[in-house]
Amino acid sequence: MRRPKLRELKEAVRALFSPAYTNDFPRKPHKPFERFRGRPYFHEEDCTGCGACAQVCPAKAIEVNDEIKGASAKRKLTVHWDTCIFCGQCEANCLTSKGITLSQEFDFATTEKREDLKQTIEKEFVMCECCGEPIVPQDQYAWVVKKIGLFSFTNASLLLFYLRSVGLALKEKMTPGDKSAVINRSTRLKILCPRCRREAVLKS
């Protein structure tokens, strides 16, 4: 009975003379491992506003709200950290793969309300120049143009968007929400939503 005790005594003595195994957390900050999955952040410059992250999020922690105000519309993307489960789906499925990334932050203790645990970014929409409906966020158009390069010359909306963004075509004055605008042959050379584009092609 005595002999086996020696082995445990060794462990006990070792434990006695080694520093505490636990760490001094709130006073000494803890650094997680490099690949730790923590609080996700949107990066305004890399996010295109496509909303793919919201669709793949299993916890429905990303909210997409489209706000139409007169001639302009904005897409608001909000990530709610209180419902986020830090799975990394959003980062893995992001269109640009840099629009939302998981950081190493794990400490969520706050004196604020839990509803305030969120980050919101806004993206301006491209509007249909015929019916005034929002089509896609401008950054997503720009991303598509860049991605497909010369092929964007096959699509009038994309081409116009590109020419305007480099200053080669004039900005058209828009009549927002003007559903009665006549669709004719010349309408085809405008930025159009899919519905108006179909109509314009059919009528011309």
Place this chain on the structure above:
Amino acid sequence: MSHKIIVPIGPYHPLQEEPEYFQLYVDGEKVVDLDIIIGYNHRGIEKLSESKHFDQIPYLVERICGICSSSHPYAYCLAVENILGTEAMLVPERALYIRTIIDELQRIHSHLLWLGLAGHFIGYNTVWMWAWKYREPVLDCFEMVTGNRNNYAMFKVGGVRRDIKDEDIPILKKMLDDLIPAADLFRGAIMDDPVIKSRLKDVGLLTRQQAIDWCVVGPTARASGVNIDIRRDEPYGAIDRLDWKVILEKEGDIFCKTVVRILELYESISIIRQSLDKLPKNAPIDAEVKDIPGGEGIGRVEAPRGECFHYIKSDGTNRPIRHKIRSPSFMNVASDKVSAVGGTISDATLTLAAVDPCYCCTERVAVINKVDNRKVMNGWDLIKLCQEKTLKLKATLSES
């Protein structure tokens, strides 16, 4: 009335992974009957899963249990892969090994957790501290490889989501090397210690026949001599290419359940070591799965507590139309009805904990004496009762 006193244990406490409610009918010290009432933790996961698409469900099912949080997504993936064909057909080699590594790492941390709790309940708080101390490096490895200590987010239909990097392998191997002396320590401490031995021997007995009759699974069954292990009976991952054995004990008391779990630590360590050596280099870790056709599939995985079963029925859309889950503790908890009856109240805590449902952190315990005389004890009292018996045993042993 023949039942004089009823001791209800439960129903729930945030620390319990599966809230259960036990009613012990006691006659003096002796437990004469036991009622088990479950269902306090019904979260509607099966229904919820029908509203998520196939790629999102692993995140949901790994939250069924924080401790077996790789077994559930694994069983789910196997079920979906069963609709598509088989795991071996679909999943790349490297992913099979990674799946096995994660699954076995989880078994190590779960068994260490149980060992610590069992030590705590019998009053060996040192065992508790040490077991949890040695569990910490395992969790650190999880954090390093998967990005989190629990809820690993590793599994997806057709492979795994994250790779094990080359620079992780030496760290993992070092952790395993350091774990061997710890496992030796526990094996020695539990097997040679006369107090622990006499405290756990012949307590909470579950004979082989009873184990078969009550359909227990996992270490609980293996401690009673029932030779079942899904890893061997229906191999998954890379387990059939590795050299390991199923641990069996005969008597079916708590001592055997402890021994089975400690010896399984060694097997898991050896499985992970072999997998790390055989891990194919620079290979893909997932296969692209586009559509899930209609059909049904089942997946079975040996979770640390026993067989974990998932059934998926798909109608060809991107969501399942039925998802059925059977977790191992559901089978094991019922066996308390035979193993706890006949023992004393001070053993009941331990017996109920021995199947590893982590129920013992229960906060509210009421002792009902007749109908009008109700006394509510703190949950701690029950553990104290259990620990006092160990102290008494210690005293008698040192006298003799």
